Each structure stands twice: as C-alpha cells, then as structure tokens.
Amino acid sequence: MEETILYFISPESYFKSICSIIKKEKSKGIVYVTTNKPYSHLVGMLKKEKINTDKIFFIDCISSTVGAGKIEVKNCLFLESPQQVTALSIAISQAMKIMPNDKILLIDSLSALLVYNSEDIIGKFTNFIINKMRLTDVSTIIICLKSDADRKIIKTIESFVDEVKR
Numbered sequence: 001m002e003e004t005i006l007y008f009i010s011p012e013s014y015f016k017s018i019c020s021i022i023k024k025e026k027s028k029g030i031v032y033v034t035t036n037k038p039y040s041h042l043v044g045m046l047k048k049e050k051i052n053t054d055k056i057f058f059i060d061c062i063s064s065t066v067g068a069g070k071i072e073v074k075n076c077l078f079l080e081s082p083q084q085v086t087a088l089s090i091a092i093s094q095a096m097k098i099m100p101n102d103k104i105l106l107i108d109s110l111s112a113l114l115v116y117n118s119e120d121i122i123g124k125f126t127n128f129i130i131n132k133m134r135l136t137d138v139s140t141i142i143i144c145l146k147s148d149a150d151r152k153i154i155k156t157i158e159s160f161v162d163e164v165k166r
Contacts, residue, residue, distance in 0.1 A: 004130050004140040004161040006110075008149050018108060019049045021141060022056075028139075029103040030056045031095040035082045035112035038063040040071070057099055059091045062112075082116040085125040092129065096138060104139045105129070110157070111145040119153035130160050 009017045022030065034042055039060040043053055057075050061082040071078075077091045092105060107113075107129075113122050126142070133140045142161065148154050149166075158164055 002134060002137045002139045003163060004133070004142070005163045005165060006142045006144060006158060006161045008144055008146045008164070008166045010146050014145075015045065018106075018143065019046070019051060021106070022046070022051055025104050025141075026052070026055070027102070028055070029099040031059065031092060031099060031103060031105050032056050033059045033061065033088065033092065033105070033107045035061045035107075035116075036109060038066065039073070039076045039078070057095045059088065059095060061088060082113055085113075085117060085121060089125070089129065089132075093132070096136060104141060105133055106141045107143065109143040109145065110154070111143075111148045114148065114151070114153070119151070123153050123156055126157050127160050 007017070007021065032042075037045070039058050040063075042058070042060075046053055046056075053075070057077075059077050059079065061079045061084075063078055064080045065082065077095065079087050079091060082088075096103065096105075110122065110126070113125075117125075130140055140161075142157075144154060146166070
C-alpha cells in the first residue's frame with residue numbers, strides 16, 4: 001500500500017538523511033524532484049555516498065534557474081524554474097510512466113519550493129500531487145526543513161500526509 005510521509009530534517013543532517021531514505025528504498029524506482037541542487041552536482045554527491053543512480057529518475061527544477069547549460073541525459077527532465085508547478089506536475093506524471101512498477105516520488109524540498117512560490121500555490125500543488133500519487137498507488141516522500149515546521153502552510157500539508165517524521 002502506498003503512503004505519504006513528510007520528513008522534517010535539520011540543515012546539519014540534511015543530505016545524510018536523504019541518502020538514508022534513498023538507501024532504505026533502494027529496491028524501488030525513485031522519481032527525485034530536486035529544487036535545491038542541480039542534477040550534475042546531486043548525482044556526484046549521491047555517487048560519493050555509493051548510491052546507485054540507475055533506478056533514479058530526476059526532475060531538476062533548479063539548473064536552468066542558476067544558469068547551468070543544457071545537457072542531455074536519459075534519466076532527467078530539466079524544468080525552467082521551481083515556480084512552474086504546473087510543468088512540475090506534468091513532469092512527475094511523465095516520469096511515473098517511464099519508471100518501472102514499484103516506485104516512489106521524492107520531493108526535495110518543500111522548503112525550497114516555498115522560496116519560489118506562495119504558500120497558497122504550494123498548498124494546492126502538494127494536495128494535488130499527494131492525491132494523484134495515491135490514485136496511482138505511488139508512495140510519496142516529502143522533505144522539509146525543521147525550521148519551516150511552524151509555518152501555517154506546513155501545518156496544513158501535515159494534514160494531507162499519512163505520517164510525519166521529525
């Protein structure tokens with residue numbers, strides 16, 4: 001059965017925590033939405049942690065924003081900006097069709113999306129994605145900084161998920 005988990009992570013253990021989550025889910029395909037690290041940098045960091053990226057499909061929302069040149073890779077869709085949540089929704093749907101049956105959506109991170117979008121937009125986007133993944137029987141992991149835990153929209157999003165891990 002699919003489940004939706006919201007993880008609150010401290011900045012000090014941020015990347016190590018994400019690596020632990022990925023390693024725990026290594027038998028499944030992962031659609032990894034990155035909003036705070038460019039694809040090339042993120043893949044390099046994951047490989048240093050001995051994480052096989054063959055079963056990970058990336059949706060990179062940040063490379064174009066920071067001026068990275070266009071690259072062609074088979075396991076990544078590059079979006080223009082983390083502000084384009086409609087394009088992100090479409091990219092997630094496309095990636096889910098590409099990945100094998102047993103898969104997870106990992107959104108890294110809600111905190112970064114809130115830097116680029118209003119709380120109202122992120123609330124609607126998160127509710128939409130969570131319910132779309134439920135209908136397609138895909139588990140969803142959403143990452144958020146602990147420092148954002150008291151924001152009103154994060155409290156609302158907590159009500160959308162099945163479990164909160166602090």
